[in-house]
Amino acid sequence: MTKPTQIDPPQLFRSPAFAQGMLAPAGPVLYVGGQNGTDAEGALLKGLRAQTEQALRNVLAVLADAGTDAEHVVKLTIHLAPGIDPTDAYAATREVWGDHRTAVTVLTVAPARPGALVEIDAIAAVPAA
Numbered sequence: 001m002t003k004p005t006q007i008d009p010p011q012l013f014r015s016p017a018f019a020q021g022m023l024a025p026a027g028p029v030l031y032v033g034g035q036n037g038t039d040a041e042g043a044l045l046k047g048l049r050a051q052t053e054q055a056l057r058n059v060l061a062v063l064a065d066a067g068t069d070a071e072h073v074v075k076l077t078i079h080l081a082p083g084i085d086p087t088d089a090y091a092a093t094r095e096v097w098g099d100h101r102t103a104v105t106v107l108t109v110a111p112a113r114p115g116a117l118v119e120i121d122a123i124a125a126v127p128a129a
Contacts, residue, residue: 004074018104022074028126032062034119052092055120070100072125078106079119
């Protein structure tokens with residue numbers, strides 16, 4: 001299976017952080033449920049940076065367990081608590097997520113878990129074994 005292809009029409013802004021669209025190859029698709037910044041014991045980490053990095057590590061763990069990785073993610077949805085600046089959340093992603101451009105939607109929502117500042121879900125192509 002080939003990797004998803006970034007779609008960036010020339011008449012649209014080309015962001016270094018995300019693609020305008022992603023073309024996913026046919027095959028199995030993994031839907032990663034919303035991941036908070038919680039550790040293996042379920043404890044919520046403190047602060048936006050720590051929670052965002054942990055939520056991404058949790059997404060990466062689900063991807064790895066399904067036999068795929070960040071390069072095969074076709075869509076991320078980032079849910080931020082009210083009052084969180086998306087640029088602050090983005091800055092926290094670089095170290096863990098790296099330069100894997102994909103389609104991204106960022107929403108401001110009331111968190112389901114008290115104290116949660118971010119929740120991230122993903123859709124990924126799964127390479128054939």
